[in-house]
Amino acid sequence: MASLADQLAKLLGPDRVSTTQADLATHSTDKWFASNPPEVVVHAQSAEDVSKTLRFANENKIPVTPQGARVGYVGGAVPLQGGIALSVARMNKIKEIAIEDGVAVVEPGVITGDLQAEVRKLGWFYPPDPASLKECSLGGNIATNAGGPRCLKYGVTRHYVLGLEAVLADGSIVKAGGRCHKNKTGFDLVGLMVGSEGMLGVVTEATLRLIPHPPMRAMLSAGFNSFAEVANAVQRILGSGFLPSALEIADKFTLRAAREYLGESVTPQGDAHLLVEIDGQPASVKGELQQLVKLVRDLGCICLNEAMGDEACEAFWKLRREFSYSLRNTGLIKLNEDIVVPRGKLVELVDFAEKLQGEFGFPVASFGHAGDGNIHVNIMVPTMDDPAIRERAEAALDRLFHQIIDWNGAITGEHGIGVAKKRWWRDAIPPAAHETHLRLKAALDPNGILNPGKFLG
Known part of the structure; x- marks a missing residue:
């Protein structure tokens, strides 16, 4: 009998299938410490490749672990039961940016930061911004409902997914939603897939909502003596009627590590750090920044710096992204x-x-x-x-x-x-919610081939 790799190569073509030791090792893990090699790696280049792979795997009850950029922190891309590592990293085309509709149509392997840069050239904005935006893929963002600092004002990935094409465990290709910004036609299948961690289907195309890019942004960076003072500042800022695009904080151990890695000169003083970003029209941003500076000074910060405009703000964000x-x-x-x-x-x-x-x-x-x-x-x-x-x-x-x-x-x-x-999943949700998850999984993946061994079992 032909090996699994040979069968897949015959089905998909030899350029889509790999069993080299280097490839198996690369696709055995993500950024968590767990690791387990797959038996074979499939490098899908189309929805049809994904469909053929899943249909074959489902018929033969072979485990399939969907993978994108593999930069997750929870082992979600680790092939715990071996089988097939199904990579969509080569599906990395931005198919369309339609400003008139306010959408972008992308394949799942597109890097988040690359999409942001392309729509920014046109004066538009894709707000979800995980700290790993320069290396994480949009398919992975959708699988985990990724967020980032701008969630406070702009929301998480779920709020920007208007439509999806996804392949179910039996190989069927399902399209849900579309390019309309309002759509209440049937159940929310898009919402069901977003955050499903590769256990209900594999996303092969996404239609994402874009919004106009705010013409101006500004930030302040403040150091405080204690975390309690920073937490109070957060409440006071929100309680004073401000809705920043981001409100970030850091504790003393994080700051100490940053001083050792980046140097004293670029790391704020104190044992707690506050980072605030606002955006909007230039005149209103300038006025808001002045009010925020006064408010934060009055709250007892021991150092404070301001930034106006993209370049100056990115210097502050560079510090924040360097914390990890x-x-x-x-x-x-x-x-x-x-x-x-x-x-x-x-x-x-x-x-x-x-x-x-x-x-x-x-x-x-x-x-x-x-x-x-x-x-x-x-x-x-x-x-x-x-x-x-x-x-x-x-x-x-x-x-x-x-x-x-x-x-x-x-x-x-x-x-x-x-x-x-x-191991904390069952404690985190009520029993009826857990049972509902199991029913959904059984309905869409009755043989349990998709991402087995993760939190549903």
């Missing part, structure tokens, strides 16, 4: 947990993180999207290969997630559940 790399530079492994708490719990969250650090002996770095309560709590561990250290790290994570659930928070805001958060 600064933490990696410590030599520790970053267990990056994108939890969400009600905004009023921000100070309690950081206090709790400090208690975790004292109890378990691991540094904890907290930074992220204060405007919507989505804070990245990073437990920094020396290794996950030592059984004793791993057990202690898992115990710390267990404490963190159960506290978040007790606060009526969410165990993930934008990374997804994947494997990393699988």
